[in-house]
Amino acid sequence: MIERIPNNELRSKVMTAQEAAQIFKDQMIVGSSGFTRGGDSKVVLKALAERNQIENIKITLITGASLGHDTDGALAHNHALHKRLPFQVDRTLRKEINNGNVLFVDQHLSKTSDLISNGTFPIDVGVLEVAEILEDGHLVPTTSIGNNVAIAENAQKLIIEINTSIPKNIRGIHDIYSVNEHQNKPINICSASDRIGTDTIKVDPKKIVAIVFQDIQDAPGDITPPDEQTEAIAKNIVRFLENEVKQGRLDNSLRPLQCGIGKVANAVLGGMIDSDFENLTMYSEVFQDSTFDLIDSGKLVFASASAMTVSPECYNRVIHHIDNYKDKIVLRPQNISNSPEVIARLGVIGINTSLECDIYGNVNSTHVIGTNMMNGIGGSGDFARNTYLSIFVTSSTAKDGKISSIVPMVTHVDHSEHDVDVIVTEQGLADLRGLAPRERAKVIIENCAHTDYKQELLSYYERACQERGGQTPHLLEEAFSWHTRLRETGTMKKA
Amino acid sequence: MIERIPNNELRSKVMTAQEAAQIFKDQMIVGSSGFTRGGDSKVVLKALAERNQIENIKITLITGASLGHDTDGALAHNHALHKRLPFQVDRTLRKEINNGNVLFVDQHLSKTSDLISNGTFPIDVGVLEVAEILEDGHLVPTTSIGNNVAIAENAQKLIIEINTSIPKNIRGIHDIYSVNEHQNKPINICSASDRIGTDTIKVDPKKIVAIVFQDIQDAPGDITPPDEQTEAIAKNIVRFLENEVKQGRLDNSLRPLQCGIGKVANAVLGGMIDSDFENLTMYSEVFQDSTFDLIDSGKLVFASASAMTVSPECYNRVIHHIDNYKDKIVLRPQNISNSPEVIARLGVIGINTSLECDIYGNVNSTHVIGTNMMNGIGGSGDFARNTYLSIFVTSSTAKDGKISSIVPMVTHVDHSEHDVDVIVTEQGLADLRGLAPRERAKVIIENCAHTDYKQELLSYYERACQERGGQTPHLLEEAFSWHTRLRETGTMKKA
Numbered sequence: 001m002i003e004r005i006p007n008n009e010l011r012s013k014v015m016t017a018q019e020a021a022q023i024f025k026d027q028m029i030v031g032s033s034g035f036t037r038g039g040d041s042k043v044v045l046k047a048l049a050e051r052n053q054i055e056n057i058k059i060t061l062i063t064g065a066s067l068g069h070d071t072d073g074a075l076a077h078n079h080a081l082h083k084r085l086p087f088q089v090d091r092t093l094r095k096e097i098n099n100g101n102v103l104f105v106d107q108h109l110s111k112t113s114d115l116i117s118n119g120t121f122p123i124d125v126g127v128l129e130v131a132e133i134l135e136d137g138h139l140v141p142t143t144s145i146g147n148n149v150a151i152a153e154n155a156q157k158l159i160i161e162i163n164t165s166i167p168k169n170i171r172g173i174h175d176i177y178s179v180n181e182h183q184n185k186p187i188n189i190c191s192a193s194d195r196i197g198t199d200t201i202k203v204d205p206k207k208i209v210a211i212v213f214q215d216i217q218d219a220p221g222d223i224t225p226p227d228e229q230t231e232a233i234a235k236n237i238v239r240f241l242e243n244e245v246k247q248g249r250l251d252n253s254l255r256p257l258q259c260g261i262g263k264v265a266n267a268v269l270g271g272m273i274d275s276d277f278e279n280l281t282m283y284s285e286v287f288q289d290s291t292f293d294l295i296d297s298g299k300l301v302f303a304s305a306s307a308m309t310v311s312p313e314c315y316n317r318v319i320h321h322i323d324n325y326k327d328k329i330v331l332r333p334q335n336i337s338n339s340p341e342v343i344a345r346l347g348v349i350g351i352n353t354s355l356e357c358d359i360y361g362n363v364n365s366t367h368v369i370g371t372n373m374m375n376g377i378g379g380s381g382d383f384a385r386n387t388y389l390s391i392f393v394t395s396s397t398a399k400d401g402k403i404s405s406i407v408p409m410v411t412h413v414d415h416s417e418h419d420v421d422v423i424v425t426e427q428g429l430a431d432l433r434g435l436a437p438r439e440r441a442k443v444i445i446e447n448c449a450h451t452d453y454k455q456e457l458l459s460y461y462e463r464a465c466q467e468r469g470g471q472t473p474h475l476l477e478e479a480f481s482w483h484t485r486l487r488e489t490g491t492m493k494k495a
Numbered sequence: 496m497i498e499r500i501p502n503n504e505l506r507s508k509v510m511t512a513q514e515a516a517q518i519f520k521d522q523m524i525v526g527s528s529g530f531t532r533g534g535d536s537k538v539v540l541k542a543l544a545e546r547n548q549i550e551n552i553k554i555t556l557i558t559g560a561s562l563g564h565d566t567d568g569a570l571a572h573n574h575a576l577h578k579r580l581p582f583q584v585d586r587t588l589r590k591e592i593n594n595g596n597v598l599f600v601d602q603h604l605s606k607t608s609d610l611i612s613n614g615t616f617p618i619d620v621g622v623l624e625v626a627e628i629l630e631d632g633h634l635v636p637t638t639s640i641g642n643n644v645a646i647a648e649n650a651q652k653l654i655i656e657i658n659t660s661i662p663k664n665i666r667g668i669h670d671i672y673s674v675n676e677h678q679n680k681p682i683n684i685c686s687a688s689d690r691i692g693t694d695t696i697k698v699d700p701k702k703i704v705a706i707v708f709q710d711i712q713d714a715p716g717d718i719t720p721p722d723e724q725t726e727a728i729a730k731n732i733v734r735f736l737e738n739e740v741k742q743g744r745l746d747n748s749l750r751p752l753q754c755g756i757g758k759v760a761n762a763v764l765g766g767m768i769d770s771d772f773e774n775l776t777m778y779s780e781v782f783q784d785s786t787f788d789l790i791d792s793g794k795l796v797f798a799s800a801s802a803m804t805v806s807p808e809c810y811n812r813v814i815h816h817i818d819n820y821k822d823k824i825v826l827r828p829q830n831i832s833n834s835p836e837v838i839a840r841l842g843v844i845g846i847n848t849s850l851e852c853d854i855y856g857n858v859n860s861t862h863v864i865g866t867n868m869m870n871g872i873g874g875s876g877d878f879a880r881n882t883y884l885s886i887f888v889t890s891s892t893a894k895d896g897k898i899s900s901i902v903p904m905v906t907h908v909d910h911s912e913h914d915v916d917v918i919v920t921e922q923g924l925a926d927l928r929g930l931a932p933r934e935r936a937k938v939i940i941e942n943c944a945h946t947d948y949k950q951e952l953l954s955y956y957e958r959a960c961q962e963r964g965g966q967t968p969h970l971l972e973e974a975f976s977w978h979t980r981l982r983e984t985g986t987m988k989k990a
């Protein structure tokens with residue numbers, strides 16, 4: 001255990017999580033590791049939440065993305081959060097956000113490090129999970145990198161959690177690159193597998209004020225098996241990509257894939273196993289089980305991301321045999337995994353989920369009925385805006401058909417009509433490239449909407465054309481009537 | 496004149512505009528030079544419009560951006576356009592678009608060349624204005640580059656207009672770079688003045704099927720002198736940037752500037768002349784008069800764009816003394832001037848205009864009352880999404896105060912809350928960086944809204960918080976009531 005701190009001076013900083021949590025003060029800005037459950041603080045932030053059972057400390061908490069082990073929930077439950085960014089998925093925290101008790105800055109994941117570096121959020125304390133601290137103080141990350149580089153560079157003080165459940169030979173799967181140290185230079189990644197950095201995070205050891213040992217595995221990722229709907233969506237995407245190959249716009253190894261998180265993403269990657277595609281690569285944010293299944297199948301030759309969130313089975317398969325994967329995966333800081341520059345250069349194919357799409361191709365990824373936050377935009381905008389192909393997927397209905405995911409007008413726009421190339425539901429696929437809004441409406445309603453809502457959508461569109469016209473025909477007084485009906489009657493269906 | 500075609504074989508292709516216009520056939524896809532009035536087709540597209548007075552040919556027309564000399568209007572008036580992209584500013588064309596007679600694909604200017612290269616829009620005929628055709632067939636562009644490189648590479652046939660009013664020594668102000676020839680490589684521009692290409696456009700001379708001489712200057716750019724409002728907006732921006740310098744986030748030469756087109760942009764750049772900033776650079780889309788005024792004043796040391804649109808006085812000053820400016824300006828293809836990669840790397844400060852902003856920081860740049868197209872998104876999204884600072888400006892009211900430009904909810908989102916850092920009106924400035932939606936609402940209403948609308952905006956916000964809550968409190972049934980009132984009564988003000 002202690003051999004994970006070869007530096008004698010640093011060994012004197014070892015303390016308990018409760019002692020380390022005393023470092024936090026009210027109104028501090030705290031930066032923490034953790035990206036979609038991977039590599040998050042396991043004990044120190046939890047200790048802060050416990051401390052707040054009797055105290056009243058409120059911090060601004062900046063992470064890579066969401067945390068695991070109910071940490072966000074515990075912090076929110078104990079009123080320890082003043083502001084939170086850039087992403088979350090926790091039920092308790094979500095409630096506090098929507099009640100207006102926690103301020104949530106829903107941000108492109110590639111952008112947060114800029115706000116840390118330029119002093120918009122000067123980090124008082126950073127909390128980073130690592131596998132070990134080297135003699136010179138440099139850090140070996142664990143299962144995510146997230147914003148750890150920007151936090152290490154900019155934090156006044158650092159609390160380090162050493163996770164001894166992570167084997168030391170994890171060193172080498174990371175590619176650490178500081179955008180700050182290379183200002184005004186190209187980020188020289190020209191294929192998903194390119195490495196441009198080092199394998200550890202540089203840090204001034206004087207900043208390290210506390211070291212805490214823990215041995216807690218990442219909270220397991222959800223893996224919902226594909227159902228009929230997600231399989232149909234996956235099939236529609238695979239068929240579309242096969243046709244792109246046939247048309248000569250893509251070759252048989254496609255372009256690097258990015259897949260959002262969740263069962264649709266898992267189904268899409270699962271669908272690739274039985275496809276004719278070969279030598280696939282991935283330039284994404286997060287590895288899920290399906291990533292490693294696709295690697296093991298031989299279809300996926302290299303995968304790049306910022307974090308992993310997998311099932312316990314997959315965790316053991318990968319983490320305890322990490323040497324088998326070292327030439328096939330790399331983890332990067334999230335301003336590199338989600339870098340608009342690299343995404344554009346590689347011509348990534350981005351597949352992200354939406355809550356609702358409208359008939360003109362605008363996408364809402366975040367807000368329920370226009371007001372309530374679900375999780376956040378995450379990296380979907382980083383990819384959608386700069387990908388070669390920006391694909392959004394959703395089931396055509398939700399809540400047993402009471403909600404249509406295709407609506408006259410979305411109640412919140414995260415991805416504008418300008419950034420959406422393809423919309424896919426289990427019903428079919430709408431290829432919007434090169435189409436004007438009136439063309440898009442017809443193909444989205446025809447191909448993607450559920451039968452139960454098709455006629456009413458068409459009626460809205462036709463009346464809007466007739467009564468108002470314009471580039472994007474809308475009846476503003478009726479545009480949200482489906483959502484109003486849902487709020488009032490529990491369904492978007494007319495009585 | 497004829498010495499502008501040193502190649503004998505090509506000299507045989509010289510013909511009149513009317514003869515060249517016979518090359519167009521119904522349903523063709525035509526790519527043309529022209530970006531914000533600069534370097535557009537002056538006679539051949541006009542001849543097509545005339546031909547259509549008795550014929551019925553409809554084309555898809557793809558340009559850099561808007562055209563000058565009423566060309567778009569003449570084509571629209573004579574029903575020669577089936578589809579138009581990616582930008583326009585013409586009154587007649589706008590009417591036809593909003594009537595549903597012309598399909599308009601409103602697109603990020605950096606993206607159009609992708610649709611040309613990947614075959615979504617296979618170009619049948621390209622029409623390019625040049626200053627001369629070299630012996631090997633290569634082309635010297637004039638006052639814009641736009642999508643000329645992609646058109647030259649992909650068109651089946653090319654019609655060349657040689658503009659003899661452009662002096663031959665314009666050669667050298669262009670930096671021609673083909674993204675296609677450098678796939679998966681960094682676009683190696685690390686400062687606004689970097690050159691990475693050649694001074695002519697490579698072309699297969701066999702593609703050139705017609706050459707037409709003309710000597711028509713670009714249609715003059717509008718230069719409305721600053722008024723009280725635009726000067727107040729400019730002052731707010733200069734004061735904000737001065738404070739960024741004071742805070743240490745920027746140095747005294749700022750970062751490369753991008754300014755949208757129009758009187759606000761001219762006022763902002765005008766305001767820079769009397770500022771303490773020095774050694775400014777510009778990485779933008781278009782040069783206006785103010786660009787050259789700022790260069791002549793010594794404040795602006797280098798400017799990069801894709802086109803110029805200036806007054807006749809400025810045109811003469813620059814074009815006829817172009818050697819004086821060759822080390823201070825460069826014109827680039829629009830997928831380079833607007834490249835997300837380069838914009839992000841240089842940390843451009845983007846200043847763009849909006850039609851309306853909402854209290855949560857979403858911006859509508861394109862649609863009047865949600866339906867009718869004004870001009871198009873242009874390059875504003877290319878910049879806003881990837882700049883270091885994304886600033887949007889608007890007067891707080893329009894139409895003698897009958898319209899508030901700050902509204903409860905915008906009727907069309909071109910730039911989502913995630914992409915807007917600062918909103919500026921003549922009333923003041925809202926710095927939204929790091930703020931959650933509820934914080935943004937307060938600062939936008941307080942700093943940017945006009946007094947006449949402030950109370951009602953605040954009332955909307957407070958009732959939305961109380962009655963619905965959420966991350967982004969809205970009363971959906973009331974969100975567009977201001978627009979509905981405007982449509983019905985001619986004003987957003989309550990009776």
